[in-house]
Amino acid sequence: MHSIVVDEFRNYYSQLGSKDLEVTDLACRELAFLQFGEQMMIRHTRFLDEVSLRDHLIHKTPAHLYYSSAYYKEPQAPDMNRKGWLGADLVFDVDADHIPTTCKADHDRWRCLECGSEGAGFPPESCLSCGRKRIETTTWVCEKCLDVTKNEVLKLLDEYLIPDFGISLNDVEICFSGHRGYHLHVLTESLRGLASDGRREIADYVRGIGLDQRLHGFMVLNRNGPLIGPDIRDGGWRGRIARSIYAYISRCNVEDLRAVVGSGSAADTICRNKDRILGGITKSPPSWVGLRGVGIERLNRIAGASIKDILCNIDERVTLDTKRLIRYPNSLHGKSGLKASRITYNDLEKFDPLRDAVAFKDGEIKVYVREAPRVRIGNHEIGPLKNVEVVVPKALGIYLICKGAAEPRS
Amino acid sequence: MLTREDLAKYPFLRKASSFIEGYGLTLRDLAAPEYSGIVRRAVERVRDSIEGRRIVTDWKDPETEILAYPLALAFAYGLKAGWVIRRFATAESKRCYELLKMEDGQRLIEVAEDGFGWRLEQNDVNVEGRRFDFALGVTEYLEVAPQFHSANWKLVNRYLLRGRVHLKQSEVARLLSESVKNKIVKRAAAEEVRRFEVPEAFGLYLEEVRRLVEKKGRFYDEEAPVGLVEEAKPPCIMAIISDLAAGKSLSHMARFTITTFMINVGENVDNVLKLFRSVADFDEGKARYQIEHIAGRIGSRTKYAPPKCDVLRSFGLCVGVNALCERVRHPLQYYKIRAREIARGAVRARGGRKVA
Ligand code: SF4
Ligand SMILES: [Zn+2]
Ligand SMILES: [Zn+2]
Numbered sequence: 001m002h003s004i005v006v007d008e009f010r011n012y013y014s015q016l017g018s019k020d021l022e023v024t025d026l027a028c029r030e031l032a033f034l035q036f037g038e039q040m041m042i043r044h045t046r047f048l049d050e051v052s053l054r055d056h057l058i059h060k061t062p063a064h065l066y067y068s069s070a071y072y073k074e075p076q077a078p079d080m081n082r083k084g085w086l087g088a089d090l091v092f093d094v095d096a097d098h099i100p101t102t103c104k105a106d107h108d109r110w111r112c113l114e115c116g117s118e119g120a121g122f123p124p125e126s127c128l129s130c131g132r133k134r135i136e137t138t139t140w141v142c143e144k145c146l147d148v149t150k151n152e153v154l155k156l157l158d159e160y161l162i163p164d165f166g167i168s169l170n171d172v173e174i175c176f177s178g179h180r181g182y183h184l185h186v187l188t189e190s191l192r193g194l195a196s197d198g199r200r201e202i203a204d205y206v207r208g209i210g211l212d213q214r215l216h217g218f219m220v221l222n223r224n225g226p227l228i229g230p231d232i233r234d235g236g237w238r239g240r241i242a243r244s245i246y247a248y249i250s251r252c253n254v255e256d257l258r259a260v261v262g263s264g265s266a267a268d269t270i271c272r273n274k275d276r277i278l279g280g281i282t283k284s285p286p287s288w289v290g291l292r293g294v295g296i297e298r299l300n301r302i303a304g305a306s307i308k309d310i311l312c313n314i315d316e317r318v319t320l321d322t323k324r325l326i327r328y329p330n331s332l333h334g335k336s337g338l339k340a341s342r343i344t345y346n347d348l349e350k351f352d353p354l355r356d357a358v359a360f361k362d363g364e365i366k367v368y369v370r371e372a373p374r375v376r377i378g379n380h381e382i383g384p385l386k387n388v389e390v391v392v393p394k395a396l397g398i399y400l401i402c403k404g405a406a407e408p409r410s
Numbered sequence: 411m412l413t414r415e416d417l418a419k420y421p422f423l424r425k426a427s428s429f430i431e432g433y434g435l436t437l438r439d440l441a442a443p444e445y446s447g448i449v450r451r452a453v454e455r456v457r458d459s460i461e462g463r464r465i466v467t468d469w470k471d472p473e474t475e476i477l478a479y480p481l482a483l484a485f486a487y488g489l490k491a492g493w494v495i496r497r498f499a500t501a502e503s504k505r506c507y508e509l510l511k512m513e514d515g516q517r518l519i520e521v522a523e524d525g526f527g528w529r530l531e532q533n534d535v536n537v538e539g540r541r542f543d544f545a546l547g548v549t550e551y552l553e554v555a556p557q558f559h560s561a562n563w564k565l566v567n568r569y570l571l572r573g574r575v576h577l578k579q580s581e582v583a584r585l586l587s588e589s590v591k592n593k594i595v596k597r598a599a600a601e602e603v604r605r606f607e608v609p610e611a612f613g614l615y616l617e618e619v620r621r622l623v624e625k626k627g628r629f630y631d632e633e634a635p636v637g638l639v640e641e642a643k644p645p646c647i648m649a650i651i652s653d654l655a656a657g658k659s660l661s662h663m664a665r666f667t668i669t670t671f672m673i674n675v676g677e678n679v680d681n682v683l684k685l686f687r688s689v690a691d692f693d694e695g696k697a698r699y700q701i702e703h704i705a706g707r708i709g710s711r712t713k714y715a716p717p718k719c720d721v722l723r724s725f726g727l728c729v730g731v732n733a734l735c736e737r738v739r740h741p742l743q744y745y746k747i748r749a750r751e752i753a754r755g756a757v758r759a760r761g762g763r764k765v766a
Contacts, residue, residue, distance in 0.1 A: 165548060166573025190549045197720055198552030201565040208566065209724055215567040217538050228538055235571040238537070316724070 004365070004408050005401055006036055006061055008394070009332050012339075012359045013057040018050040020330045024187055026050065028071035028086065032325050033062040034334065041066075043325075046076040063334025066325040069185070071192070080323065087192030090199065091326060092206075093318035094152040095181035096145035107140035107373040140373050140403070141180045146353050149181040154348065156184060156312045160206045164236050169345050176353050178333025178340035183326060196320050203316040213303040216241050218288075220296060227296070229288040232281060240310060241303050246281045248306030249274060260305045261298040269293060332359055337398040354378070358395045365397035366390070367406040375400070412520055418472035419509050421479035422502075422590055423524045429476060440481055441611035448474050449615050452481035457619050459486070459501035460494060460626065467505065485616065487598060488608035489623050495598045503591035510583035515543060518582060526550070526589055535569070535576050542569065542576035546585070551575040554585045554592070559719060559736050638677050642748035644741045646722050647671050649729045657688045663717070663725045666704070667741075670716040673705045674742055716741055 023029065026047060033042045047053040057065070068075065069091045073084030100122040110123035113134040117127060126133045153174060161167040173185040194202075204210055216238045217230035230238035232246055249270060257267035270277065270291070277290030291299055318324055327333065329342045338357040355378050369390060374383040377396040389409055392400075400406035417426040440448060451474055458465050468475050486498040510518060515532050522528040529547040536542070548570060555563045569576040577585075597603055608616065643651075650668045653660060660668075672682045679701050686697050704714050718740050722728045728735075738744045 163572070164570045166571075190547070194549060194552060195556075197556035198549075200720055200724065201552055201556055204564065204724060205566045205570070210561060210564045211566045212561050212564075215562060216569075219538060230537070234537075236569050237566065238569060 002401060002408050005337065005398055008337070008360055008398055009063075009334075010058055010061040012332055013054060013061060016054060016330070018054055021050040021053055021328075023067060023329060024089075025071055026053070026067075028073075028075060030068040030070070030072060030075040030083070030325070031328070032066040032068075033060070034064040034066075035060070036063045036334065038063075044076050044078045046074075057331075065328040065331040067328045069324045069326055070322055085322070088194075088322045088324075090186040090188070090191050090194065090202065091318055091321075091324060092153075092156060092184040092186075092312075093177075093181065093315040093326075094149045094156070094184070094313065095177065095315055096141055096149050097139070097180055098315055099145075099148055099152070099313050101145050101148050103142050103144040104139075107142055108137065110135050110137045112136075139180075140375070142374075143352075143354065143376070145180060150348065150351070152313050153182045153184055155310070156206060156314070157345065159240070159310065160312065161186065164205075165202075172345065173329070174343045174345065174348055175327070175329045176338070176341045176343060176351070176357050178327055178331070178338045178357065179336045183340075185326075194322075196322050199320050199322070200316070203314065203319040206312040206314065207316065208307055208311040211237065211307070213241055213300050214296070218296060218299060218303075220292075227288045227292040227299075229286060231284065231286045233284065241307065242281065242286065244306040244310055245299075245303055246278060248302060249281075250278055257302075260301055261294070262301070263298065266294050266298055333402075335402050335404075337395065337402045360395040360398060363394040364391055365394045366409045367392060367397045367400055368409050369400060369406040372400060372403075372405045412517075412524065414472045414476070415469065416517070416521070418469070418475035419467050420506060420521055420525060421476055422506075422593065423521065425524055426476055426479070430480060433477070435477075437481070437484060438609050438611060440477070441609060445477075447471075448477045448481060449612065451475070451478035452485060453615050453619060455479075455482040455501075456485045456489075456494075456498060457622065459498040460619070460622055462497070462501075465501050465505045467509065483594065484606070485608060485612075485619070486594075487603050487606055489619070491623055491627055492598070493627070494623055496595060499591040499594035502594060503587040506590050507583050507587035510586055511580050513579075513583075515579075518544070518579070518586075522546075522582070522586060525586070526593075528586075530582065531574070533574075533576060537569070541578065543579055544577045544582050545571075545574035546577055546582065548573050548575055551577075551585065554588045556720065557588060557592075557739065558584075559723075559731050559738075561731075638672070638675055638681075639745075639749040639752055642745050642752055644735065644738075644744040644748075645729050645732065646719075646727050646741055647745075650727070651685065654685050655688060659689055661725070663722075664727055665700075666714075667716050667722065667727060669701055669704050670714045671741060671745075673701070674715060675745055679705060 026049065029046075030043065031045045031047055031053070033045070035042070047056065068088075070083075070088040071086040073086060075083060077083045105121035108122065109118060109120055111118040112127035112130060112132065113136055114132040115127060115130040117129040119128065123135050123137050127135060157169075157172065161172070162169070167186055167188060171186060171188040173187060175183045175185070177183055217228070217234075219229075220227050230242040232239055232242040234242065252271075254267050254271050257270060258264050261267055261270075273290055280287035280290045294302075318326075327340045329340055331340050332338070333340060337359065338353065339359045341351075341353075341357045343351050343356075354376055358378055367390060369385045369388055371386045372383045374381065375396070376382075377399050378393060380393050380396050382390065382392060382396070397406070397408070401408060412423065412425050414429075417423060417429055420426065439445070451468070455465055455478065482498070486495050489495075510521065513521070519530045519532065522530040528550045530550075531545045533542055533545040535545075548565070551568075552565065555565065561567055565575070647668065650660065650664050653664070654668070668685065669682055672685070673679075679698065682701050683694070683698055706714070717725075719728060719735070719738065722741070734744055734748060738747065
């Protein structure tokens with residue numbers, strides 16, 4: 001890697017206060033490093049305090065720094081079984097990589113390594129022309145991607161973790177991942193001991209996996225009796241389903257509805273009686289009789305369609321893993337030069353990663369750009385560019401170099 | 411307040427241990443003739459559990475009942491057979507379940523607190539005619555509930571509010587009794603339990619049980635039969651096979667599951683390959699390579715196992731849950747149990763003759 005990047009990373013770490021590197025029970029965590037230009041991660045290291053960690057970062061400045069979500073008796077033991085697992089934070093990972101946003105067509109490309117065919121946007125699972133799966137991607141991130149991931153984090157907290165799981169904001173740490181998303185760490189002590197299968201249940205809960213609407217109150221009483229269902233004021237999935245159906249019916253049109261329920265006449269009936277149905281749903285106690293004729297099967301399908309937007313788009317593998325390595329809060333990301341900033345819940349709304357996670361504030365740098373889409377860092381925007389030399393603010397230059405799209409020129 | 415009768419009913423309680431400690435007796439002391447009643451009761455509990463008989467709490471003499479429990483547990487561990495411990499644990503869990511179901515609310519809360527440190531609260535929620543009389547901390551719920559497989563136990567289908575899961579009494583009883591079982595089984599792995607030997611002095615009492623264990627053990631420790639027992643395949647595997655037969659192309663996960671499953675029950679590569687023949691994009695060379703890789707013949711040489719039920723469920727591959735599915739966490743476990751049942755003739759193999 002170009003020495004200017006290493007120097008800038010080192011400068012960044014030397015001006016950090018030791019508070020910036022604080023994490024809960026640092027001495028119980030495994031730390032891992034990836035040095036510039038190296039492939040092999042240095043693992044199984046342990047630091048007793050933030051000061052010695054910072055010293056290390058200044059002297060052996062890494063491109064990437066990770067810490068374990070797990071707490072161990074002996075985090076430095078090279079054999080996982082000897083580490084003595086004590087527990088782990090509950091972690092959620094939201095990454096633009098996993099979310100098919102429309103803007104990807106503007107800034108992402110994929111190429112099949114087998115036949116060479118290529119395309120723009122979210123990569124297909126297998127090559128569109130030869131069907132094989134060795135696909136290489138060039139991905140960027142834009143404001144839109146980052147907004148989508150931020151909204152996922154807010155949804156996760158506001159819709160699920162706080163009201164349903166009763167998790168206190170004091171126990172939550174939100175970090176920008178330094179590149180394309182966010183990490184959410186839940187530090188609640190009572191959750192630390194949770195095994196992977198319990199964590200899976202939590203991940204499934206927020207992703208709506210295995211959700212059965214009939215177990216949340218919908219039923220037809222005594223065969224030909226009335227349809228009853230949950231109240232929009234209920235908590236948990238009950239209320240969420242009721243509210244989603246309400247919202248869905250109030251904004252849907254006949255065509256969409258027809259596609260969902262698979263019946264023209266049912267869709268017509270719902271649309272014609274929209275106001276009456278909606279009025280019934282909001283009553284206390286609610287009345288679902290307006291949908292009685294639609295049948296519980298179709299209602300199930302409407303529920304399924306209506307909750308789509310409310311499910312959390314997380315990478316569940318991270319949540320299940322009780323021994324995951326995660327980017328260290330406030331460290332720099334070697335593929336962007338951005339800071340994995342720790343953000344408070346209150347600041348999240350207005351947090352702009354491309355400005356607020358910028359680590360290098362002053363100075364300019366000349367770079368040769370091979371290829372880049374439109375890119376903004378801070379208030380400076382360039383691109384799309386191809387094979388040109390430009391003078392740009394340092395943060396933007398380093399971003400392009402870290403992304404592998406440019407190299408420094410003197 | 412937990413009474414002496416409660417301790418007899420729930421000898422896993424911490425209060426029961428302190429009650430026993432109050433006697434200042436060691437295990438060896440109990441071999442003395444004046445305690446023969448206790449020893450006999452302990453032996454009886456182990457024997458009944460081995461024979462799958464229901465264990466009934468003896469009310470008349472709570473003291474004997476309380477003291478017999480740790481001794482019975484020691485015997486179960488001391489017999490050094492995994493299946494004995496599991497049977498004992500299951501019997502205890504069933505016995506507790508029956509009792510906990512009938513308990514009054516306050517008592518249930520005390521048992522949960524003293525036995526497992528659980529935050530159980532009385533609750534007053536009533537929806538669609540279902541009464542949720544209790545609320546349990548979600549962490550405690552997740553210690554146990556993932557072991558149960560019906561949709562109803564999945565967290566996403568529970569009424570969860572502010573970190574509390576709403577439950578009916580019978581559900582609380584089920585969770586607690588499952589915990590009783592887990593605790594017994596888990597402790598078997600502890601160093602001091604593995605090293606433990608039943609003192610000689612109890613030899614005579616245990617003679618009969620030892621013979622029983624030996625007789626039954628020959629059957630239980632048997633490996634699952636070689637070659638595929640068609641009827642023992644779990645529903646998830648059957649579904650994948652019928653998709654294959656219909657020529658549907660499978661997801662990566664489905665392919666991995668069926669292949670690992672077949673290899674693990676002892677099928678050879680050729681037979682596994684046959685399954686894939688009807689799929690449209692079948693490429694024999696490639697498929698063979700993949701299967702051999704999974705079988706550990708080439709590449710990393712690790713033999714892969716199929717995913718757990720949990721994982722299959724997340725990937726939408728777990729279809730319909732029958733009674734046996736309820737009890738297992740892994741499709742191979744399902745297979746082994748069913749195959750044994752079939753071998754034993756306990757379950758009539760359905761289907762009959764295959765048509766060529
Ligand atoms: S519970 Fe397990 S064994 Fe049964 S169908 Fe589902 S995945 Fe298969
Ligand atoms: Zn291709
Ligand atoms: Zn974008």
